[in-house]
Amino acid sequence: MKITCDRQQLLDAVLNVQRAVSSKSSIPALQGILLKAKQNSIYLCGYDAEMLGMTTEIEASVLQTGTVVLSAKLFGDIIRRLPDERVHLETDDKNMTTIQSGQSNFSIVGIPAEEYPELPKISGERGIQIPNSVLKDMIHQTIFAVAESDAKPIHTGTLFEIGDGKIRLVSVDGYRLALREERVNSEENGLSFVVPGKALQEVSKLLPENDENCAIQVGSRHILFTVGSYTVIARLLEGEFLDYRSAIPQNSSSTVTIKTSDFIDSVERVSLLITDRLKSPIRCIFEEDTIRLSSYTPIGRASDQFPAKLEGNSVEMGFNNHYLLDALRNAEGDQVKVELNGPLSPMKVLPMEGNSFLFLVLPVRLKSEDAG
Template sequence: MKITCSKQQLTEAVSNVQRAVSTKSSIPALEGILLKAHGQEVTLCGYDLELGMTTTIEASVEEPGNLVLSARLFGDIVRRLPGEQVCIASDEKNITAITCGLSEFSIVGIPAEEYPEIPSITGETTIDLPHSMLKSMIRQTIFAVADTDAKPIHTGTLFELGGGTLRLVSVDGYRLAIREEPVQANEEASFVVPGKTLNEVTKLLSDSEEETLSLVVGRRHILFKIGNYTVISRLLEGEFLDYKAAIPAASSTEVLVNTRSFIESVERVSLLITDRLKSPVRCLFEDNEIKLSCSTSMGRANDQFEAQITGSNVEIGFNNRYLLDALRNAEGDEVKVQLNGPLSPMKLLPREGNAFLFLVLPVRLKSDS
């Protein structure tokens, strides 16, 4: 194989594809990036048996061929090269020369035959979405994905497509996040995408409403086509929580609150909470005011701010991090908070409409003695 390509394009491609490469694997080839040179382009692949990422860049191909290079070493070399054009040439023993300007490296490659085949997908369902929409939907639900494997299905986000609506649902046992948007799709589908995959997908998405991506959903895998990148991931299997049953049907207290005021107040009283000194944030909703307090062995904090409260007074406790995650991911200057007593989950909604719904489970408060 012998190719010449732009250092800038190669650096960007390697940096992105490298994120799908296995850092430790019993198959040495999986710790590398597969390069396939043909025609006037070179394709780069990273794959860790669960997530695969592929992209193609322009190249002058003198000798076509395939080769696997250590992702860590190749990435470090490419990022530090001094010139604008990179030449990569390998011999029959896979000894690879990387030349750029006056710098030259010679590294040992791995035969491409040792690289596992990335799964192909037959598209049963295809959806086209604007970049900005999917990016916003993932951002508003990924925080509630479980980070432990107690129930592996909950380490992913449920995608529900039907009735011209796409709904994303994440749950981790302490909170729930739902986000929905109207889409131009008649298909019906339900599948769970790993949180790790969605984190990588958002890094490739822009904030553009004009640019679109395609989701191709098969029986066991999903394919994201984003610009000149293709991300393939296995889907999670298992029974997802019946989230509709977890949403409280009634509420005895409704609060309209300034999102920024609520966040800042929680942040202030949380200054006494550390990983070692955990304590709930106590929230008292009464007389159009929210009074927050927190007490640990370091001391006590009290804070309060105004809000529009209708219904019963309620005192309820929350884990400060879970409460902050929900508030920070609520879009809009004001949010609607619905409560149904001190032991029922808090429901967080937009001021108008139902674009998102967050649930945060309360923490049982010890009565002040």
Template sequence: MKMICDRKELVEAVLNIQRAVSSKSSIPALEGILIQTKGSDLFLCGYDLELGMTTVIPAQIEEPGSIVLSARLFGDIVRRLPGDEVALSVDEKNLATIVSGASEFSIAGIPAEEYPELPSVSDETSIAVPHGILKSMIRQTIFAVSESDMKPVHTGTLFELSENKIRLVSVDGYRLAVREEPIACNQDTSFVVPGKTLSEVLKLLPENEETLTLHVGRRHILFQIGSYTLISRLLEGEFLDYNAAIPASHTVEILVKTRTFIDSVERVSLLITDRLKSPLRCVFEENEIKLSCSTAIGRANDQFEAKSTGGNLEMGFNNRYLLDALRNTECDEVKIQLSGALSPMKVVPKDGSSFLFLVLPVRLKSGV
């Protein structure tokens, strides 16, 4: 194998592909990047048996071939190379020589035959979604994906398609995020995509109105984003019946400026640390919200104006969960809907129903 390519294009491709490479595996090849010549392009692949990422970059191919190189070492080398171009050659003993400017490296590779084959997606369902919409939907729900393996299916986001609508749902036992958008779709289906996969999709998706097609099979999903292809396994298991968790009605409704609420929570949270945990006490009164918290290092109080109807209510919240919900609304004003001191807080848009966030309250100790 012998080829020459642009260093900047190679660095960008390697940095992205590295994120799908296994950091520690019983299969040595999985800790590397598969590099192959394909026509006049260079093909790169990273795979950790759950998520696979591939891309192609233009190259001047002198001799076709393939090799697997350590992702960490190869990434570190190409990032620091001095020249504008990189020449890569591999001999029959799988020794790779990398030359750029005055720098030259020789590193041992692994035969490409030892690299596991990526799964294929039997194209049972295809969904077309504009880049910008999918990016916004993932961003507004991924914060509520569970980090615990207690119920593996909740470490992903539920995709529901029905009635020309796409809905994304994430839940972690303390909060719930629902986001929906109208799309052209005539299929009723649902599947759960791992949160790790959606984090990578989010990083690769550009902010434009081009359309992305999702190819969904029985066990895998494929995202084609520009020159990158991501293939991921789907999560199996029974997802929470989230409709049953959403309060059907509310007794108190508050219209609040999102930034004002965030700033107030951030101020009062200055006394809360990982070591000094304490619930945030929220008192919802007529046209006013009062926040307070008390920890071993002191006490904080704050208040701000808000338009409310339905009476007064006092509730406790985990400050981080409350902030996550408010920050991900991505709008200037939101409605807070409450139905009791121990019922979830519902955060919805001022107009429409594009998102719904639930935050479970924390039981307050009297006199705190």
């Protein structure tokens, strides 16, 4: 293999693909990046052989085609520090790879490409196209509610439902639920699958804020996202996802109209006494024209209030401050509608109009000493 390419393009590609590389693996090749010199380009691939694979191609002047696997960390560190705008790569028949740029010259030991596992093939594919900016927003507004523990592995991913000209993403972790829906130009119906949260985080980092389309292809066991020159392949999660429709309260006894920034600021203020060591719920009292918040921990008490409009019954509830803030920060619009159905039923956070998102936050039982 003998190529010349732009250093910045190569560095961007290496840093992105590197994120799919396995940090610990019994197969040395999986701790590396696969490089393939083609006719006018170089192909890069990172793969952890379990959950995630990422590929891309960049332009290159190719004098000799070939393949090699190079240590992802070492290769990335070298490219990052090269002094010139152009990089020359050359690999001999024993996989010794020379990297040269300006006056800098490195020779590093490569691994034969034959030792690199093949990426899975997508079989029985169905799929859709969705604007990059829309998918990025949808992931951002649901991924915060993905479960971090793997007590139920299926909940470490986000449920995708596609049908009737809509795409819906749903994440749950036992304490909250995030749902985001958009219309799409697709004839797919009844398509449902769960994508690992880790894969969605990587896709989100690659997605630009533009109206070009991301292509999603779904097979029986894997999913493929194509974002510009990148592809991300992930293994779908198996199992029974929560019946989220039955978890969403259908009725409410109170509806509150709230300025989102007022609620966020107030929660942040009364959270100042709460730490990982000194945990305490935030007490929220929803009244006719005011929401009063308070917290109590061994280091002190805090209280605050702000105006809001309540229709229905007054209600007093407790919430985990982080879960409450996550829901509010991911809500769209200057105002939100909050629906309540008593102190022990989940809080629903909704847009003022339409149903583009729905966040559920489960309440926390309050003790008398939390009263402030």
